[in-house]
Amino acid sequence: MQELRSSRDVNVDGFLTDALQVKAHLARYLCLSLEELETRLPTSTDDLADLHPGAFRPEDATEFYEDKVGTGHLLELAAWHLSSADYIADTLRLQGMAARGQVLDFGGGIGTHALSAAALPTVDHVWFVDLNPHNQAFVQQRAEAMGLSHKLSVHRDLGSTGDVCFDAVVCLDVLEHLPDPSAQLREFHQRMATNAIALLNWYFFKGHNDEYPFHFDEPSLVDCFFRTLQGQFLEVFHPLLITARLYKKI
Ligand SMILES: C[S@@+](CC[C@H](N)C(=O)[O-])C[C@H]1O[C@@H](n2cnc3c(N)ncnc32)[C@H](O)[C@@H]1O
Numbered sequence: 247m248q249e250l251r252s253s254r255d256v257n258v259d260g261f262l263t264d265a266l267q268v269k270a271h272l273a274r275y276l277c278l279s280l281e282e283l284e285t286r287l288p289t290s291t292d293d294l295a296d297l298h299p300g301a302f303r304p305e306d307a308t309e310f311y312e313d314k315v316g317t318g319h320l321l322e323l324a325a326w327h328l329s330s331a332d333y334i335a336d337t338l339r340l341q342g343m344a345a346r347g348q349v350l351d352f353g354g355g356i357g358t359h360a361l362s363a364a365a366l367p368t369v370d371h372v373w374f375v376d377l378n379p380h381n382q383a384f385v386q387q388r389a390e391a392m393g394l395s396h397k398l399s400v401h402r403d404l405g406s407t408g409d410v411c412f413d414a415v416v417c418l419d420v421l422e423h424l425p426d427p428s429a430q431l432r433e434f435h436q437r438m439a440t441n442a443i444a445l446l447n448w449y450f451f452k453g454h455n456d457e458y459p460f461h462f463d464e465p466s467l468v469d470c471f472f473r474t475l476q477g478q479f480l481e482v483f484h485p486l487l488i489t490a491r492l493y494k495k496i
Contacts, residue, residue: 253393256365258338262331266361268324271391275384276317287328290321291457298459304425310460311377311423312402320384323356333487337418337445338362340486344443345369347413352404352434353377353420357385363416364389364397372398373407404433411439418490421448421471422461428474435478438495444479447490 260266273283286293297318302310311319327334341359346368351360352375360374374385382400389395401407415434421427427448434444448471450463479493 253365256361256392256394258335258342258362261338261358261362262335265324265327265331265334266358266388266392268327268356268358271384271388272320272324272356275320275387286321287325290318290325294318294322295457295459300459302460304462307423307425307460308377312379315378315380317380319378320356320380323358327356327358334358336486337447337490340484340490340492341414341416341445342366343484343486344445344492345414345416347439348410349373349414349416350375350404350407350412350434350437352415352417352430353423354385354416355381355419357381357388359416359418360385360398361388361392361394363414364394365392369397369414373401373410373412374398375401375404375407377402404437410437411442412437413439413442415442415444415446417444417446419447419449421446422450422458422463425462427462427467428470431471431474431478435495440495442495443482444493445490446493 256266269280269283273280297314341363345363345366347370349363349369349372351372354360354374354376357374360372363369364372376382386400389398415438421430424430449461450468452458452461452463478496480496482492482494484492
């Protein structure tokens with residue numbers, strides 16, 4: 247297996263080279279050869295959608311992400327970060343502008359942003375939160391391989407992070423997965439330090455071909471989300487992306 251690099255290589259260039267060695271890390275975690283992994287990545291978006299039962303009740307979301315998805319999101323997110331590397335790299339550049347002190351990565355997936363934040367000298371600690379136990383174990387393993395485990399802790403939910411106030415909140419491509427994204431915004435607001443920055447995006451859409459059946463898209467939910475966002479946060483301009491946005495607390 248390819249030699250794992252050190253935390254010095256965890257940066258945007260390292261991401262653009264090989265998505266921070268995600269294939270080597272994933273092959274190790276899933277006990278697959280690199281060749282076997284390559285055959286699984288192209289179908290990973292469809293495979294994840296196929297896990298979804300169809301009509302999705304909000305009360306089923308926790309069980310879906312915690313128990314049903316299994317390793318499906320690891321493969322789907324790895325394939326996405328590899329195929330959309332330029333976009334993800336811009337989100338990492340944006341994170342580099344905002345991340346400092348205590349950083350929350352909520353719904354952190356395969357850990358691209360959490361690990362990159364942990365490698366920043368401006369960051370003291372990253373709190374990686376994700377419902378999926380495979381995502382938690384994978385990111386813990388990656389942090390150890392990269393020599394970053396002393397700056398990153400892994401959690402199932404925000405409740406298990408204690409009472410830390412966050413200086414930066416990262417929540418990318420997660421809000422549309424939540425049955426109540428407005429409540430999640432309010433919780434972020436409560437846990438943010440006075441001058442904290444939140445880095446958020448959202449995609450309340452099931453896809454043109456229903457490839458994201460688990461995304462919530464009800465108009466009333468989206469209205470409620472924007473009312474909370476516009477009532478409690480002020481957008482901070484940045485020049486990098488129009489999808490991912492920065493906010494401070496009002
Ligand atoms: C589309 S992925 C995004 C991952 C990562 N932020 C990225 O940009 O690649 C959504 C993630 O949110 C997690 N998730 C869904 N509901 C959650 C919840 N209520 N609390 C924490 N994580 C959740 C899923 O397990 C999944 O890893």
